[in-house]
Amino acid sequence: MxxxxxxxxxxxxxxxxxxxxxxxxxxxxxxxxxxxxxxxxxxxxxxxxxxxxxxxxxxxxxxxxxxxxxxxxxxxxxxxxxxxxxxxxxxxxxxxxxxxxxxxxxxxxxxHLAGRTILDDEGAEARVPLLARQLAAIHALRPTERPRTYTAWTTADTVVTPKGADATTWAAAIDVIRKPPPPYEGRFLHRDFHPGNVLFAARSPSPAPPRITGVVDWATTSWGPTDLDVAHCSTNLALLHGPEWGLRFAEAYEEAGGTLAATAHARRYWQVRDALAFSEEVASVSQPWRKAGRTELTTRAVEERLDAYVTTLMTTPT
The missing domain is CATH 3.30.200.20 (Phosphorylase Kinase; domain 1)
Structure with missing residues (x-):
């Protein structure tokens, strides 16, 4: 807008x-x-x-x-x-x-890059593989000078458990990030890759497949695990479209040739760490989404989706 x-x-x-x-x-x-x-x-x-x-x-x-x-x-x-x-x-x-x-x-x-951000539920099925392919291409870059190592965006002591959430589930999730991060092979990260920072070609009069025209907001580029970037986009998709989309993005990323942590436990660590970081900034995240037309994504609605996504992560077998 x-x-x-x-x-x-x-x-x-x-x-x-x-x-x-x-x-x-x-x-x-x-x-x-x-x-x-x-x-x-x-x-x-x-x-x-x-x-x-x-x-x-x-x-x-x-x-x-x-x-x-x-x-x-x-x-x-x-x-x-x-x-x-x-x-x-x-x-x-x-x-x-x-x-x-x-x-x-x-x-x-x-x-200025041509194109627009698309946050609607409609068409997510076609856009998610493109997002995954683009992120895998970013991770394939090998800069001559590495950016600084990533910074964690939350701690176990600053997580805000949403009202009405299951306290036991959230306590278990918080315990996940109390542990040291799993070993990882560093890669070039966008660090804030999500649908709001990706531009798609404007709609044409005739139906056409979606096409990415640009990736913006490179202010937090970092060096770290690919899982961290994937987890961040996954959380955004889960809050925009529903918890299942967070899991589907990780699958799409691997299908696009991206490499994630070797163990399910390590993958869940990064997924949970990113999801819990959103607990502290639900209001600031949801406000621009509403300005972009997703008026139903009130702070409370996003909190409920975050709770559902964290519950999904904690109950999915590893």
């Missing part, structure tokens, strides 16, 4: 000046659109016009009051630089100001 601003005045003055310095001499910003869906950053699409009448689009990400903004923008800039030499469809980096030396807030400017 987008909100149209009539002019570039929606961009703060220092940031606007910084953006203009990275345009061609005959270009100017014509309009801006606020792109909804970001949790930690303001995201705007900038339509750039040239004297000859031609236009192009850029995307401006601005981190306002966000922790670790400098680190996130350095990671994203490094990732976008790496991805320019790969087949992974990602934006191209134009400029970055991680320390807000030139802008009001830490910012990053990049090219």
């Amino acid at each position: 987008t909100h149209h601003d009539e002019t570039a005045s929606a961009v703060r003055p220092l940031t606007l000046s910084w953006v203009n310095r990275h345009l061609k001499t005959d270009e100017r910003i014509l309009t801006t659109e606020t792109l909804h869906g970001g949790i930690t950053a303001e995201i705007r699409k900038l339509t750039i016009g040239a004297r000859d009448g031609g236009t192009r689009a850029l995307v401006l990400r601005t981190f306002v009051n966000a922790e670790h903004a400098e680190d996130s923008l350095h990671r994203e800039a490094d990732a976008l630089t790496l991805l320019t030499e790969t087949a992974v469809p990602a934006p191209a980096l134009i400029a970055a100001d991680p320390t807000a030396a030139h802008c009001e807030h830490p910012s990053l400017l990049m090219t």
Whole structure:
């Protein structure tokens, strides 16, 4: 979803000046659109016009009051630089100001990719294999310089058990992540790969199979187990479409050539760890989904789906 601003005045003055310095001499910003869906950053699409009448689009990400903004923008800039030499469809980096030396807030400017996010239940059957194939391709990358090791997003002491959830089941799930993480072979991770960060080609008048046009938000790229990325997308799918979709994504990932942990116990560790991390941020996760049209996904509805998914993980034989 987008909100149209009539002019570039929606961009703060220092940031606007910084953006203009990275345009061609005959270009100017014509309009801006606020792109909804970001949790930690303001995201705007900038339509750039040239004297000859031609236009192009850029995307401006601005981190306002966000922790670790400098680190996130350095990671994203490094990732976008790496991805320019790969087949992974990602934006191209134009400029970055991680320390807000030139802008009001830490910012990053990049090219705009065609396509849209799709969060609807309809068509999930066709999209999930594409998501799995794309994630396997990301994990196949071998960067010359590794990003920093992943950071866990929850601890056993900070998990929030949803109201009405079975206390015994959740206590058992929390005990799973009290143990040290299983050994793993590190891979390049997106770390926040989910349907909200994947763009699909816009619908055509005639029925056509879905096609991924881009993967965005590379601000948390990390080095770690493939299971962690798979678990994160699985949890998102479980909350968007139902618990069974979380399990189906892991299967689709392997069918796409991806490799997961060798044992079921190790796989469950990563699945449970990611699912429990969502317990602390259900409200912030569900809000952009509702703005994107999934109005039925209230905070309470998502809590109930999370409870169902954690229960499924804990009761599935290993």
